[in-house]
Amino acid sequence: MTNQTYSLKSLSDLDIKIIDGDRGAEYPKSNEILKNGYCVFLNAKNISSEGFVFSDIKFITFEKHTKLLKGIVKNNDIVLTTRGTVGNLALFVDKLSYDAVRINSSMVIIRNENPNIITDFLYKVLNSDFVKNQIKKISYGSAQNQITVKDIKNIMLPIPTLDKQKEFLELIYLWDNAVNQYKKLIEYLNKYKRMTLQHLTESNVDNNKIIFKQKLLEEVCIVNIGTKFEGNFKYKVKAEIPFIKINDLNIPGNEKYIIKTKLSLNRKDIKKINGKLFYKNSIILPKVGASALLNKRGILSRESVIDNNLLCLTANEKECNSEYLYQILLTLDLSKISQESAIPLINKRELSNIRIFIPELDVQNKIANILKKYDELIENKIKIYKLLIKQRLLISNKFFL
DNA sequence: TTTAACCGCGTATACGTAAT
DNA sequence: ATTACGTATACGCGGTTAAA
DSSP states (O other), X not given: OOSOOSOEEETTTTTEEEEEOOOSTTSOOGGGOBSSOSEEEOOGGGEETTEEOOSSOOEEOHHHHHHOOSOBOOTTOEEEEOBSSOSOEEEOOOSSOOSEEEOOTTEEEEEEOOTTSOHHHHHHHHTSHHHHHHHHHHOBOSSSOBOOXXXXXXXXXXXXXXXXXXXXXXXHHHHHHHHHHHHHHHHHHHHHHHHHHHHHHHGGGGTOSSOOEEEEHHHHEEEEEOBOOOTTSOOBSSOSEEEEOGGGGGSTTOSSEEOOOSEEEOHHHHHHTTOOOBOTTOEXXXXXXXXXXXXOOEEESSXXXXXXXXXXXXXXXXXXXXXXXXXXXXXXXXXXXXXXXXXXXXXXXXXXXXXXXXXXXXXXXHHHHHHHHHHHHHHHHHHHHHHXXXXXXXXXXXXXX
């Protein structure tokens, strides 16, 4: 497959049209870009690295639409972002049947009218590292990256015979399918896990054997706030005790258990900053700031000190299994108890007074184990999913070597 | 190309109140 | 009276988009 029986040709030589949007005097002003209207007016958010995203769509009126010239997106057009976020691609297949769709000034339309090129193949080629690297080279601008139509026309593409294109597409569809199936599987497992817990907690309604009691969080665990961050104190990078800040929840590998932190302390340091030490298996969550609305949770993988913008819940072992507590906390949408001021804030008292469903300890253990198994399964699937994406890229790159 | 505005997310700190 | 603690809020920062 990798013997170069095909030559490299530029987009313009291949008779592939590059269509810029209308940037004339009639270009919509910001107050003419509306929530509803006749014609979809694409913005950079609609073109992700994975194709179209139609969750937040802006429109222009029919009148405005008729005044504009170039830039109407047709079926099978490929849209490429050229300013700001450069190089994102999306293939337009009009499933949603809008009246009209237009690009804004930070994108171009790539229209294939060459009968010797399968548009889907073109789309895959444009998404390959072979082309991405060329785009990287032609992009310029310090504050704001951009690429020009002239340079885009000179992008070189490896286009083999139609048969070879079909062969490649068959192979890549196979991988696309595998990736998509795994994505669906992960979504399904997440859903099934949620349903399992929901089903169990509702079972006492039907006079089932498992008895769930309603208890306040403060009856089953201790809720604490972390220690103030001392600006003029030198935190270590690699000391015995982790010092956890909100951002550490975002480090890859910390999805469930907090394994890595940017800062740490030794025992002496903890005294100096008056740090509160929390036990292993305590559960942390953001208390202040936008992240408080994202319902992130983490489990301490070891004794740790945490920042004062985090809350820490330590299960009372006689009352509550900490894994069970973690799973219950995951289901609570704390954005509901967040105060509605400028900055979101979860206050300790309100959190402590949240009611949860909780059975006897031995039942908690069982439920926790089931849900933990789900977590492990899901984590495993995510690993494979990431591997599949990597493999798919490798194979696609290999083809264009 | 530069500058400004904006947004999402996270951090630092002022200040009232409870604890000692 | 003084310190420790918890809450409320002002601010910082990096990235993206719009305007000049």
